[in-house]
Amino acid sequence: MSVAINSPSKRPPVENSELMLNTNTTGINLAPNLFQPLIKELHFSPATLIALNGCLALIMFGVALTIKVDHFYQLRHQKKALATGLFTQYVLLPALTILIILVWSPPPGMALGMILVAACPGGNASNFFSLMAKGNVALAVTLTAFSSVMAFIITPLNFFLWSSTIPGLRDNIQSIEVGFLDLFLTMSGVLLFPLLVGMAVGHYYPAFTKKIGKPLRLVSIVILVIFVILAFWQNISVFIERIYSVFWLVLFHNGLGLLGAYYFSRLVGNPEAVNRSVAIETAIQNSGLGLLLIFTFFDGNPDMALIAAWWAIWHLVSGFTFAFFIRRIPIVQPT
Numbered sequence: 001m002s003v004a005i006n007s008p009s010k011r012p013p014v015e016n017s018e019l020m021l022n023t024n025t026t027g028i029n030l031a032p033n034l035f036q037p038l039i040k041e042l043h044f045s046p047a048t049l050i051a052l053n054g055c056l057a058l059i060m061f062g063v064a065l066t067i068k069v070d071h072f073y074q075l076r077h078q079k080k081a082l083a084t085g086l087f088t089q090y091v092l093l094p095a096l097t098i099l100i101i102l103v104w105s106p107p108p109g110m111a112l113g114m115i116l117v118a119a120c121p122g123g124n125a126s127n128f129f130s131l132m133a134k135g136n137v138a139l140a141v142t143l144t145a146f147s148s149v150m151a152f153i154i155t156p157l158n159f160f161l162w163s164s165t166i167p168g169l170r171d172n173i174q175s176i177e178v179g180f181l182d183l184f185l186t187m188s189g190v191l192l193f194p195l196l197v198g199m200a201v202g203h204y205y206p207a208f209t210k211k212i213g214k215p216l217r218l219v220s221i222v223i224l225v226i227f228v229i230l231a232f233w234q235n236i237s238v239f240i241e242r243i244y245s246v247f248w249l250v251l252f253h254n255g256l257g258l259l260g261a262y263y264f265s266r267l268v269g270n271p272e273a274v275n276r277s278v279a280i281e282t283a284i285q286n287s288g289l290g291l292l293l294i295f296t297f298f299d300g301n302p303d304m305a306l307i308a309a310w311w312a313i314w315h316l317v318s319g320f321t322f323a324f325f326i327r328r329i330p331i332v333q334p335t
Contacts, residue, residue, distance in 0.1 A: 055227055056288050057194045059220040060148065063124040064198025065213045067145040078139055081274045085143045088261035088282045090154065094118045094162040096256050101166065106249060109303025111169055114253055116290045116304065117311050119158035121147035125221055125316060126277075126284035133323035134331060135276035143281045151289070152192050156184050221316075224288050228312045242306055250310045254318050258283035272331045276323075284319050287312040 097118040101111045122144045130140035147154070164170045202209045239246075262279035270278070290308035298304055 055220065055223050056292055058216070059124060059224065059286075059288065060194035061198040061201075062213070062217040062220045063144060063148055064195040065202040065209045065216070066127075066141060067149070067195070067199050067202065069203075078142070080268070081136065081139050081270055081278070082142065084265050084268055084270055084274070085139065085278045085281055086146070088264055088278055089122065089143070089147060090158060092260055092264060093257045093282050094158060096260055097253065098162060098165055100249075100253055100256065101169075104249065104252075106245070107303050108169060109301045110246075110249065110307050111166070112163065112298070112301070113290070113294070113304035113307030114249070115162050115169070116159055116293060117253075117285050117287050117308055118257075119155045119162065120286045120290050121151035121155065122281045123284040123286045123288075123315065124217055125319060126281050128217075129280045129284065129319040129323045130277040132320075132327060133276045133280060134273065134327050135280065136271070136273040137277070139274060140277040140281055143277070147281075148286075149192075149195060151286070152184060155289070224312065225316070227288075228291075228309050239306065242303075246306050246310050250307060250314050251318075254283055254311065254315055258318060258322060276326055280319055280322065283322075284315050285311065287315065 094115065097114050101114065106114070124144060127137065127140050127144055131137050202213075258279050261282035262275050265275040265278040266272075287308045291305060291312070294301060294304045294308055
């Protein structure tokens with residue numbers, strides 16, 4: 001039986017996003033609200049939340065099977081490429097997110113959902129898409145490894161840091177009493193334990209890892225997609241009500257991150273293979289983790305959840321499309 005998860009009762013009702021986002025202290029008038037009032041509730045069963053925890057643990061375990069200590073030593077030989085990937089992941093994407101929020105003026109829940117997705121580590125599908133795009137797969141694996149291992153620190157830190165840049169959003173977070181320490185401890189359990197176990201299994205049982213690695217990663221992605229589709233089906237009326245705003249917002253957010261990272265990497269003079277991997281790593285986010293955090297700490301805020309859930313579907317579409325077309329462009333090796 002599903003239960004209705006409402007926005008926290010201690011938070012005052014918000015009629016539209018202008019009440020929150022137009023607390024602008026810079027004197028700049030934000031764009032008018034383009035969205036309908038906030039969704040009242042989502043239906044999400046406790047059993048589904050447990051399944052999401054298990055799904056994310058499986059994904060993290062599958063990612064960790066491919067992570068070797070050598071990946072972190074390799075960082076010394078790819079300093080420029082690594083610095084570019086980390087910058088686009090942790091600075092450029094969140095900064096573009098804030099810019100979109102200021103221009104588009106979505107409801108506070110959607111704005112927080114966008115920032116949370118931007119603060120999440122890279123998704124494990126990014127390595128597959130980097131290979132498909134003829135990118136620098138070693139760099140992709142290294143960036144995924146680093147962001148996954150450090151996510152329990154960087155994700156909450158980045159979320160609170162960038163959310164605080166908009167006064168209305170900062171007040172919204174304070175009103176629902178989300179604490180950095182609570183977020184940190186939860187992510188340590190969800191991410192760190194499966195990662196350590198996966199790395200240990202990969203190190204001590206290489207033959208076993210070689211057998212199960214690829215199938216496990218594929219199965220984990222399929223399970224997450226099925227989970228998201230079922231969650232949409234349980235809330236189909238809500239999704240239909242908001243599809244127009246959510247679809248275009250996620251498409252623009254994801255696309256700007258993808259192309260922004262690609263052209264920034266080109267601008268600083270990286271090889272084309274690096275540009276492709278940096279773009280994919282930036283646009284493929286672990287939005288499943290974002291969903292878990294939303295239902296754990298934000299009482300399943302519907303607007304936040306719809307952003308994260310649709311991103312989990314859309315980034316696979318955009319990643320595949322980008323890789324499919326760009327792989328047809330030959331990479332010219334420097335002479």
